[in-house]
Amino acid sequence: MRTALIGVVLLVVGAVAVATGALPLDDLGVLYERVWPILLFVVAITVVTELASEAGxxxxxxxxxxxxxxxxxxxxxxxxxxxxxxxxxxxxxxxxxxxxxxxxxxxxxxxxxxxxxxxxxxxxxxxxxxxxxxxxxxxxxxxxxxxxxxxxxxxxxxxxxxxxxxxxxxxxxxxxxxxxxxxxxxxxxxxxxPTDPVLLVGSAVVVGLLVPALVSGVEVWIPALAAAVVLAVLTAVRRPSALRPGLLPWQLVVFASGLFVVMEAAQSLGLTAVMAAVSGEGQDAAALFRLAGVATLSANAVDNLPAYLALEPVAGPRSASSRSSWASTPGRSSRRGRRSPRSSGTSGW
Structure with missing residues (x-):
């Protein structure tokens, strides 16, 4: 419940940022297009694994x-x-x-x-x-x-x-x-x-088919959602008591949604410049170790998700030309075109 309450507070702060113009609606729209598939995947894969666990x-x-x-x-x-x-x-x-x-x-x-x-x-x-x-x-x-x-x-x-x-x-x-x-x-x-061999075998088949689908190149939320629906139907038939609201990671979704909005607003208000000053610039070994050190300290002091969101703009792996192309893409905010280049190897925390 604490996670959800923090998420609600963050969403309220984000709403204030939108209402006051600190976070432009265009940027909010770009953010929505980026994160909804990710959050849908998180919900779907959580349902799959929880139901597979229930099946034993x-x-x-x-x-x-x-x-x-x-x-x-x-x-x-x-x-x-x-x-x-x-x-x-x-x-x-x-x-x-x-x-x-x-x-x-x-x-x-x-x-x-x-x-x-x-x-x-x-x-x-x-x-x-x-x-x-x-x-x-x-x-x-x-x-x-x-x-x-x-x-x-x-x-x-x-x-x-x-x-x-x-x-x-x-x-x-x-x-x-x-x-x-x-x-x-x-x-x-x-x-x-096993308490229900049919449910166990069905879960094993669904998870077994899901794993290669997740690395097939299809957007991951699609096979995850399909697997969640199939397992939910199977569980509803074999063990309906296992279907409960707690299967959905709604607290995490609320928290992550609020965090995404607040971090986007913070970047609009100058967080990127602050993080750039702290993490430095350049692609040599010393610069990358400095960036890694800042990321490590930030993730341990707060959490890996806000740390990544704060550092992503200054660790973006784009050359000047590719950043210009990104900024000129329809629906992209021009603010995203001012990210400092980094080596692509630093983006996957």
Whole structure:
């Protein structure tokens, strides 16, 4: 509820900015065209993952991973690493942090293992494994739009190297810090029977078809929305009690909407100039480290989303000519044509 209240306050502030002319209606229209597909995707993918979790899909996968480990803790842990990476990359970081982590913790305790290394694995990888694809992270979707709609393949080509490093570092850290816990053995417990096999299989099929659709190049909200509708219909038939208002991430949508509007107004009022002075200019290593440092401090001090929105105009990867082209595009605000150029490799936080 606190998130929603903050979002409402931000929307009120944004409305005042529009009413006073601080945020031109043209800029608000451009913002709307940019963010509605992103917010619709967030809603749809949340419904998909919540309903898949209700069907027991993540528990089923985790229990099979425990069986494949054959009593070797390190093998179960590596399976957890793989599962966390796949969930984060294709189904977003929230799926891993909110839905997968509790399943993994329960599984570790069920096997008589300390849950800490498994919980750290999913929580850390929910953050660091979310760099590779646009669908992995809300800020990635914003960055992909800012980069001119590269598509999943083009975006991954830019981020694959740092994404691999971002995955390897926490994995190695956990391996070193918890090596005593990971090189033990466990007893494989009995698998729980699914409460509704039809719902479980249906959810698995929908998610299995959704994953390749998300990287097919089609706008991601389309397959996500289709999957959400199919799963909602299936759940309504098999387990109607699982359909509840809480499935919709309305608090996040209200908060993000308000944040988008307020940050757009702040940029109109001079935030871009302030952030440019703080983050500096240039594309050499020192300049990029400075930008990365400002981004890191901002994201940890406030949140990654407002930090990205504040820094995006000064980290825009456009040459002078491409910025002029952007500004002259029908429906684009001329204010967006005054962004400082940066290397394209700095946009995907």
């Amino acid at each position: 899909l993540f528990t089923w996968i985790a229990e099979r991973a425990a069986g494949l480990g054959r009593g070797r803790t390190w093998a179960l842990w590596l399976a957890t690493v793989l599962l966390a990476c796949l969930c984060t990359i294709f189904l977003s970081l929230d799926t891993t942090a909110v839905l997968l982590t509790p399943v993994v913790v329960v599984l570790a305790r069920h096997c008589g293992l300390p849950p800490l290394p498994f919980a750290l694995t999913t929580v850390w990888l929910a953050n660091t494994a979310s760099l590779l694809l646009p669908v992995s992270n809300l800020t990635n979707l914003l960055a992909e739009h800012e980069l001119g709609g590269l598509g999943p393949a083009g975006f991954a080509a830019l981020t694959v190297a740092p994404a691999l490093v971002a995955i390897a570092v926490p994995v190695l850290a956990i391996l070193v810090l918890h090596r005593k816990d990971l090189f033990t053995r466990y007893e494989v417990g009995a698998r729980s029977a």
